[in-house]
Structures are given as C-alpha cells and as structure tokens.
Amino acid sequence: MKNVIYKKNIILQLCKSFYMFYFQNIFINEYSEDEVSKAIYKTMDKNDFSLDFQTSFLTSREEIKFFGKEDKTTLQLTRVRSLLSRYFPKIIIRFEKKNLSYYQIRFSIASTVIMIFLLTCLLYSLMNYIVTQQINPNFILFIFFNLLYFVLSYLEIYKTKGAIQSILKSSVKTMTNLQP
Numbered sequence: 001m002k003n004v005i006y007k008k009n010i011i012l013q014l015c016k017s018f019y020m021f022y023f024q025n026i027f028i029n030e031y032s033e034d035e036v037s038k039a040i041y042k043t044m045d046k047n048d049f050s051l052d053f054q055t056s057f058l059t060s061r062e063e064i065k066f067f068g069k070e071d072k073t074t075l076q077l078t079r080v081r082s083l084l085s086r087y088f089p090k091i092i093i094r095f096e097k098k099n100l101s102y103y104q105i106r107f108s109i110a111s112t113v114i115m116i117f118l119l120t121c122l123l124y125s126l127m128n129y130i131v132t133q134q135i136n137p138n139f140i141l142f143i144f145f146n147l148l149y150f151v152l153s154y155l156e157i158y159k160t161k162g163a164i165q166s167i168l169k170s171s172v173k174t175m176t177n178l179q180p
Helices: 002-019 033-042 109-132 137-178
Strands: 024-027 044-047 066-070 074-079 091-096 099-107
Touching: 033 044, 033 099, 033 137, 074 137, 091 137, 099 109, 099 137, 109 137
Parallel strands: 044 066
Antiparallel strands: 024 099, 066 074, 074 091, 091 099
C-alpha cells in the first residue's frame, strides 16, 4: 500500500513540475517590496481555487485587475481578461512571499496542452514533408496556428507586464499623494 502511494506521489510531482515550468523571471527594481505588496493586494480578487482552471472574466468591478491564489510561500496571479482577450493563452504569475522584488511567468495547464498539441502537429507535418517531399496543406496551416499562438502569447505577456507596471505606478502615486 505504501509503495502505491509513493508511486502516486512521484507521478503527481512529475506532472506538477511539467506544467509549472516558469519560463521568464521579471525583476521589479524601482519599487520596494512593501509597495509591491500593497499594490497587488489592493487590485487582487483572492480565492482558494487553482488559477489554471478558474475563469478569468470579470465585468463588474473596475478596480480588480488580477485574480489571485495565496498559499504559505507564494502568491499566484492571473490577469482579469476581457471578452476579446479570452482567446489569448492564459498566463499565471508567481511571486515568492519572502522576495517580492521579482515574479515568474508560466502558461496555465490548458495553454500548455494547446501549445504542445500545436507543436506536435507541426513536427509531425514537418516530418511528413521530409519523408514525402511534398508540402501538405496542413503543414502551412500548422505553421500559421503556431505563429498565431506565439503572437497571442507575446501579447498576453506584454499586457500582463503592463498591468503590473500600471498598478505599481498608480499605487505609488496615490501613496505619495497621501503623504503630508
């Protein structure tokens, strides 16, 4: 029985490390950790659900910019998205609570699965082209979908970074206006 539980834990850890691949670290040097903390908590709607499976649409409150999930050591955020940007890949941001001077970015599970599927189809189509020496119409289609996915990913990362910068700037501006 213990052996089965041990094997389950190994499989869960492998799956967790696979989809929790953080591919970019962004440092926040111009703001203190206290300013970052206040700005994020002020514009975050906190819950206990996994951000990978939670919808990220909110139309009623303008001051909420992020959905967040907090545990003992980390704070995870995802940007509140509009109806137009719901087709963009979902990006999840992680802050370490002990060091808020940087954050890490990763794709959600669904976005990772879509990316792997698109890349696998492109690779299969490319191998088919190499073997048959004929361009399959699907090959061009897969190139288009992969390019589209990467452009949408870049736009989502750009919008997310911009949202973090804007809440930090506005929070610092309001804190300096409140000081006598």
